[in-house]
Amino acid sequence: QSALTQPASVSGSPGQSITISCTGTSSDVGGHNHVSWYQQHPGEAPKLMIYDVTNRPAGVSSRFSGSKSGNTASLTISGLQAEDEADYYCSSYTSSSTLVFGGGTKVTVL
Amino acid sequence: EVQLLESGGGLVQPGGSLRLSCSASGFTFSNYAMGWVRQAPGKGLEWVSSIRGSGDSIYYGDSVQGRFTISRDNSKNTLYLQMNSLRAEDTALYYCARPYSSSFFIRGSFDCWGQGTLVTVSS
Numbered sequence: 001q002s003a004l005t006q007p008a009s010v011s012g013s014p015g016q017s018i019t020i021s022c023t024g025t026s027s028d029v030g031g032h033n034h035v036s037w038y039q040q041h042p043g044e045a046p047k048l049m050i051y052d053v054t055n056r057p058a059g060v061s062s063r064f065s066g067s068k069s070g071n072t073a074s075l076t077i078s079g080l081q082a083e084d085e086a087d088y089y090c091s092s093y094t095s096s097s098t099l100v101f102g103g104g105t106k107v108t109v110l
Numbered sequence: 111e112v113q114l115l116e117s118g119g120g121l122v123q124p125g126g127s128l129r130l131s132c133s134a135s136g137f138t139f140s141n142y143a144m145g146w147v148r149q150a151p152g153k154g155l156e157w158v159s160s161i162r163g164s165g166d167s168i169y170y171g172d173s174v175q176g177r178f179t180i181s182r183d184n185s186k187n188t189l190y191l192q193m194n195s196l197r198a199e200d201t202a203l204y205y206c207a208r209p210y211s212s213s214f215f216i217r218g219s220f221d222c223w224g225q226g227t228l229v230t231v232s233s
Contacts, residue, residue, distance in 0.1 A: 032217075034218065038155070045226065046147075048219060051219035057210055089154060092218070093218065098169060098171060100157065101155045
């Protein structure tokens, strides 16, 4: 099971929107609607931001949204804030009944 | 309040064994699948294993298949990970995690995480 492909880093200025991509295959991202996104601040456990491609858990800001096209899922952060600076990981269910994570993306707020 | 508390980590020699535990509280443990996710120092997240609430369905990541065993004791609200034939590349912070919904199994969507327990494999 190869890791999903994410850009190593993405940056933006406060108030801007940024998008993080997560590319897999037809056996994972493209074949199932079970893509999740996590935010992780240094020294902390991950926090679930999006599940099943587009759904936000209770309490997660509406500034975070998810989408998918073909084998690529995306996380968009609108109205970027300083507190959004963190590492972000995607994950996907696979056709082998396993779970695969992306390599992670470091978001920097300029 | 939902809480997950891992324990059992430590320093072990290559080829050795270790058993991790995760004590759960604040929810009906038997209703939820549970999983283990690890993170090597300075690296990304890696799914290790998941087990259904009843314990009758289990899956593993390729890198631990045949060496690690996940189990649970619903009477004790505790999740376990038995790790055998440990390798240097198993060095990581091991998190136990609960999915967002009791109907979720291997779709990830982990919304509750413990603080992690550190496993170091070194001679």
